[in-house]
Amino acid sequence: MAKILKPTQTDKCNGCELCLLESQRQLKKVGLEEALIRIFKKKRDDNQKLEMQIEIDPRINMLHVEKISKICPKDVFEVENHEEIEGKNEE
Amino acid sequence: MIDFLAKKVLTIDLNKKEADLKSFADLNKYLGGVALGIKLHEMYSDLNPVVLAIGPLNGFFPFASKTAVVLNDGGVIEDIYIGGSLSLRMRFAGVDAIAIFGRSDQPTVLDICNAKVDFLGEETGTDSLGLPGKRSAINFENNKILLDDYFTTPESFLEKIFTEKNIKGVVITGTEIDKPLNFDEYEKLYNEILSKKDELRVDMGIYPSCSNCPMGCGKSKIGEIGGNVLINSLVACQFADKIYTDIGVVFSCLNTLGYSYTHEDIENLPKLIEETIRRIS
Numbered sequence: 001m002a003k004i005l006k007p008t009q010t011d012k013c014n015g016c017e018l019c020l021l022e023s024q025r026q027l028k029k030v031g032l033e034e035a036l037i038r039i040f041k042k043k044r045d046d047n048q049k050l051e052m053q054i055e056i057d058p059r060i061n062m063l064h065v066e067k068i069s070k071i072c073p074k075d076v077f078e079v080e081n082h083e084e085i086e087g088k089n090e091e
Numbered sequence: 092m093i094d095f096l097a098k099k100v101l102t103i104d105l106n107k108k109e110a111d112l113k114s115f116a117d118l119n120k121y122l123g124g125v126a127l128g129i130k131l132h133e134m135y136s137d138l139n140p141v142v143l144a145i146g147p148l149n150g151f152f153p154f155a156s157k158t159a160v161v162l163n164d165g166g167v168i169e170d171i172y173i174g175g176s177l178s179l180r181m182r183f184a185g186v187d188a189i190a191i192f193g194r195s196d197q198p199t200v201l202d203i204c205n206a207k208v209d210f211l212g213e214e215t216g217t218d219s220l221g222l223p224g225k226r227s228a229i230n231f232e233n234n235k236i237l238l239d240d241y242f243t244t245p246e247s248f249l250e251k252i253f254t255e256k257n258i259k260g261v262v263i264t265g266t267e268i269d270k271p272l273n274f275d276e277y278e279k280l281y282n283e284i285l286s287k288k289d290e291l292r293v294d295m296g297i298y299p300s301c302s303n304c305p306m307g308c309g310k311s312k313i314g315e316i317g318g319n320v321l322i323n324s325l326v327a328c329q330f331a332d333k334i335y336t337d338i339g340v341v342f343s344c345l346n347t348l349g350y351s352y353t354h355e356d357i358e359n360l361p362k363l364i365e366e367t368i369r370r371i372s
Contacts, residue, residue: 016307
């Protein structure tokens with residue numbers, strides 16, 4: 001059953017990049033190049049926080065996505081399995 | 092790739108608008124961070140450098156998330172520490188330190204991608220520079236320096252020296268990849284250290300976090316000044332001192348990556364720093 005990683009609570013992301021680094025480790029490398037997750041940080045008007053944008057390459061779903069989801073300290077991700085998604089579409 | 096036998100220093104000469112990546116085998120004993128920064132001040136004392144330096148664990152292990160900034164403020168060598176994503180970008184730019192000399196005749200923005208440096212005019216700004224997701228940007232905002240639009244340093248030392256040098260912004264992009272030889276051991280150790288987050292002296296917060304740190308604590312914004320010499324040479328977070336003053340943990344990390352530091356190297360570090368400071372004072 002295919003597992004799909006989805007960032008469902010991006011507003012909670014603190015930009016720690018643990019998810020990105022975990023996905024890279026699963027590919028046996030350390031670094032930012034060719035990462036399947038990218039975090040973009042954008043300034044907010046109040047300067048007290050940053051706004052994060054998470055970009056995910058669909059190839060991420062070939063990795064152990066539950067482990068990537070679990071390493072996030074802010075529970076930003078959800079893992080859906082393919083059947084669940086199909087079920088939702090039918091509804 | 093990490094050079095286990097030498098420290099890689101990117102020197103940037105603002106007067107000549109030239110940059111060079113140098114490799115120093117004899118600087119390896121300075122480990123990194125404040126130790127490496129102070130030694131580079133001794134080597135380049137005539138050129139009034141501002142040095143950004145990371146340690147051997149930055150980019151690889153959790154909570155090793157700061158960058159040391161070593162500068163001369165009116166004859167006094169100051170070391171301050173900034174969080175955010177900078178240390179991780181420097182690691183994957185393939186440099187242990189960046190030493191910036193001289194003064195630019197025009198307001199300048201430095202666009203650094205690995206060892207390549209472009210000297211750009213102030214009008215360029217930093218927003219369009221570097222590679223998205225792989226860059227760190229240092230900017231002035233309301234006379235205060237901000238890294239990644241959020242993280243700062245204590246006092247105003249960095250603002251003062253950047254103003255003296257006519258630096259308006261710096262963008263650093265890192266695109267190198269590393270593959271620790273014993274990857275399984277590295278991964279195991281990484282997860283062990285990450286699981287020790289309860290040993291940190293900060294609570295989990297709701298603020299932007301430094302790269303490779305899950306905490307999002309309220310302390311990371313303002314950076315650090317002073318503190319433990321080993322932590323400041325590894326350039327780990329001071330609030331992770333319980334983890335990174337454990338010599339067993341430090342050696343496990345260093346050995347897993349492939350460094351061959353000895354206990355004597357670590358034990359001699361405070362003395363080495365003290366002697367270097369004495370020579371340049």
